[in-house]
Structures are given as C-alpha cells and as structure tokens.
Amino acid sequence: MNKVRLGIIGLGNMGSVHSANILAGKVPRLELAAIADADPAKHARVPQAKAFSSLEAMMSSGLVDAILIATPHYDHTTLGIQALKSGLHVMVEKPLSVHKADAQRLIAAYTDKKQVFAAMFNQRTDHYYQKIRQLVRDGELGEIRRVNWIITNWFRTEHYYASGSWRATWAGEGGGVLLNQCPHNLDLFQWMLGMPKRIRANCGFGKYHDIEVEDDVTAYMEFPNGATGVFITSTGEAPGTNRLEIAGELGRLVYEDDRIIFTRNKTPMTEFSRTVPEAFGRPESSIVEMPALDHGGQHNEILKNFTDAIIDGVPLVSPAVEGIHSVELANAMLMSGWTGETVELPIDAARYEALLKEKIAGSKMKKKKKVAVSGDDFTKSFGR
Numbered sequence: 001m002n003k004v005r006l007g008i009i010g011l012g013n014m015g016s017v018h019s020a021n022i023l024a025g026k027v028p029r030l031e032l033a034a035i036a037d038a039d040p041a042k043h044a045r046v047p048q049a050k051a052f053s054s055l056e057a058m059m060s061s062g063l064v065d066a067i068l069i070a071t072p073h074y075d076h077t078t079l080g081i082q083a084l085k086s087g088l089h090v091m092v093e094k095p096l097s098v099h100k101a102d103a104q105r106l107i108a109a110y111t112d113k114k115q116v117f118a119a120m121f122n123q124r125t126d127h128y129y130q131k132i133r134q135l136v137r138d139g140e141l142g143e144i145r146r147v148n149w150i151i152t153n154w155f156r157t158e159h160y161y162a163s164g165s166w167r168a169t170w171a172g173e174g175g176g177v178l179l180n181q182c183p184h185n186l187d188l189f190q191w192m193l194g195m196p197k198r199i200r201a202n203c204g205f206g207k208y209h210d211i212e213v214e215d216d217v218t219a220y221m222e223f224p225n226g227a228t229g230v231f232i233t234s235t236g237e238a239p240g241t242n243r244l245e246i247a248g249e250l251g252r253l254v255y256e257d258d259r260i261i262f263t264r265n266k267t268p269m270t271e272f273s274r275t276v277p278e279a280f281g282r283p284e285s286s287i288v289e290m291p292a293l294d295h296g297g298q299h300n301e302i303l304k305n306f307t308d309a310i311i312d313g314v315p316l317v318s319p320a321v322e323g324i325h326s327v328e329l330a331n332a333m334l335m336s337g338w339t340g341e342t343v344e345l346p347i348d349a350a351r352y353e354a355l356l357k358e359k360i361a362g363s364k365m366k367k368k369k370k371v372a373v374s375g376d377d378f379t380k381s382f383g384r
C-alpha cells in the first residue's frame with residue numbers, strides 16, 4: 001500500500017477543514033476518496049469526492065481504507081463501532097465518546113490490532129506541550145507537588161451555541177466546555193501528568209450563556225503521590241488565559257504567552273526545609289527560559305501520523321484508546337458538579353451514564369431555531 005484512501009463522515013465545520021487540507025495535498029499519501037453526511041446539502045461542499053448519505057453505504061462501496069469520524073460526539077461511539085467492525089482503519093474526532101461507558105463500548109470493538117485506531121488530539125503535536133511533558137517525565141522538576149491550569153481562552157458567543165441544534169444540550173452534546181473545547185486540555189493534562197485519584201468540581205451550568213450545560217468549571221484534584229491540582233476553564237471569559245504552572249521538588253515551570261519559564265531549585269525543596277537551619281531561607285534557584293518553540297503540525301500532523309501508521313506501522317501520536325482518560329476526567333468533574341460529591345477515580349461508568357440520562361430526561365431546554373452560520377469561520381476555533 002502506498003497511499004491511504006480516506007472516507008470522512010460528517011462534513012460540518014471540522015470535516016470540511018479536514019477535507020480541504022487533504023485536497024490541498026497537506027497530508028502526504030492520504031487521499032480523500034469519499035465523504036458521507038446525513039444532510040445531503042453538505043455533499044456539495046466536496047464535489048471532488050464520491051458522496052454517500054450513510055457510513056454503511058460509504059464502507060460497502062469499497063472505495064475507502066480508512067474512516068475519519070467528524071460527526072457530533074454521541075455518534076463517535078456508534079459510528080466508531082460500526083467502522084471498527086468493518087475492518088477499516090479508524091480516526092475519531094475528539095472527544096472519543098461522551099461518557100466513559102460509551103468509550104468502553106467503543107474500545108471493546110477494537111479487537112483486531114492490525115487496524116489503526118487513532119483519535120484527533122491535535123494539540124499533542126504542539127512543541128510547547130511536548131517539551132513540558134518531556135521535562136516532567138525526565139524528572140527535571142523532581143516529584144510533582146502542585147499543578148494549576150487556567151485555560152479560559154475558549155470564549156464562545158451565544159451565536160456559537162445557537163449554530164447547531166446538537167450543541168450545548170445534554171441530549172445533543174452531553175456536556176459543554178468539558179466535552180467540546182476541553183477534551184484537548186484534559187487529554188494533555190493526563191498525558192503530561194497522569195491521572196488524579198479524586199476530583200471535586202464546581203460547575204456553572206448556563207452561567208454565561210442561554211444553555212443548560214456547563215460553561216464554567218473550577219476543579220480541584222488530588223494525585224496518588226499527594227500532589228494537588230486545580231483546573232479552571234470557561235467559555236464566558238474574554239480575553240481569557242492559558243497559564244499552566246507546575247511546581248515540583250526541583251522547581252517551578254510556568255507556561256504562558258508562548259513562553260516556558262523554568263525556575264530550577266539547586267536543592268529539592270523538602271530536603272532544604274528539613275536540613276537547613278534557617279527560618280525563612282529557601283533553596284537557591286536559577287531561571288531558565290526555554291527556547292521559543294512552535295505549535296507543531298496540529299490536525300495535519302495527526303492525519304499524517306495516522307497515514308504513516310497504516311502504511312509503515314509507525315507508532316501513533318494519539319491512540320484512540322487513550323481518549324478514555326479525558327472522557328473520564330470530564331465525567332468526573334460533571335459528576336461532582338451535579339452531586340456536590342468528591343468523586344473517586346476510576347469513576348463508576350454505569351452511575352455516570354444513569355446520571356446523564358436523568359439530565360437528558362429532565363431537560364427543559366428548548367433549543368432555539370438553528371441560526372445560519374455560513375459567514376462564520378469556525379476554523380478559528382480549532383487551533384490552540
């Protein structure tokens with residue numbers, strides 16, 4: 001095989017961006033062979049590819065080796081299972097699924113490990129996050145004691161939420177900022193730092209927008225080694241912030257405004273505290289500003305890696321099975337926000353699914369008529 005014939009299902013905002021990139025030749029050895037969308041009006045968006053109205057029809061055409069699922073989130077599970085069962089290679093947009101039980105169902109369908117099964121966590125290609133992960137994993141910060149991530153630069157307008165009938169409802173999307181914008185950050189969080197063992201969160205539901213799901217979250221976490229974390233996000237704050245601070249025995253790292261500044265302790269802080277006979281002393285430290293980096297190849301780099309994994313067997317940058325962790329973090333925060341409980345991880349997937357179903361059943365949200373968004377450039381929202 002020297003090229004991969006891709007079929008994209010879901011030709012909305014994201015599916016259209018992927019198809020334009022592939023048609024522009026930005027992903028070597030990946031060819032857009034077919035598209036599928038339940039809405040026939042979308043087919044005209046990509047006249048270069050054969051169009052189908054369902055995944056089954058596209059898969060049975062024999063035109064495609066791999067499927068990219070870019071539909072609303074709930075369908076990632078159902079369509080993903082269908083695609084895996086057909087034996088094709090599969091790439092799923094984020095989030096992997098809406099809730100943990102669905103993620104488990106999807107992963108359970110991945111039985112033939114010759115298939116390549118990836119997820120679109122494009123921010124894993126960002127060289128800043130790669131550098132931070134490397135510093136943590138190489139032990140440069142020593143044992144981690146505290147993590148704070150304020151990621152509030154996901155500002156969204158009422159117009160955005162009105163732009164799709166599935167958006168920002170329990171039945172259509174299954175959540176808000178945690179399920180739509182933050183899967184990237186929650187994935188990076190666990191990819192860099194591992195999973196916490198308990199979470200307590202306050203969620204604002206429709207705090208800034210006329211929606212029923214969460215648009216503001218402050219979560220407190222505890223890790224197995226006793227380290228603590230705070231994760232703050234919102235779609236109602238402008239200009240918003242992206243500031244990640246990690247404190248370890250050997251220093252403190254701050255990532256903000258495209259700069260990583262590492263203040264390195266000469267002596268581990270606990271050792272200093274226990275051995276130095278000074279009331280107000282602190283370890284000597286030096287400031288190291290990491291060289292400027294770039295944000296990597298994002299979506300096209302993940303698609304290239306997917307193609308290379310199919311043709312050459314290279315390891316995946318974002319294996320789909322790892323997508324369950326960001327789903328679990330989002331679910332734990334929502335569960336805590338709903339119940340007021342501190343939630344232990346791993347969460348009870350069946351209980352979460354039952355709670356979500358209660359939210360769907362109890363929804364009083366009448367979605368306003370979908371507004372036209374033809375003039376909007378949604379690609380602005382897909383970056384970092």
Ligand SMILES: NC(=O)c1ccc[n+]([C@@H]2O[C@H](COP(=O)([O-])OP(=O)(O)OC[C@H]3O[C@@H](n4cnc5c(N)ncnc54)[C@H](O)[C@@H]3O)[C@@H](O)[C@H]2O)c1
Nearest residue numbers: 010011012013014037038039070071072073093094164382
């Ligand atoms: N990786 C990223 O940076 C990124 C950015 C934006 C969106 N996304 C993800 O992409 C997915 C789609 O988001 P969007 O903004 O493009 O949504 P959208 O509403 O613009 O598009 C969804 C499309 O899917 C079609 N569709 C829905 N159900 C279908 C089905 N069962 N079969 C076939 N077609 C179906 C709709 O007709 C529509 O054209 C979401 O899961 C979202 O999280 C990822």
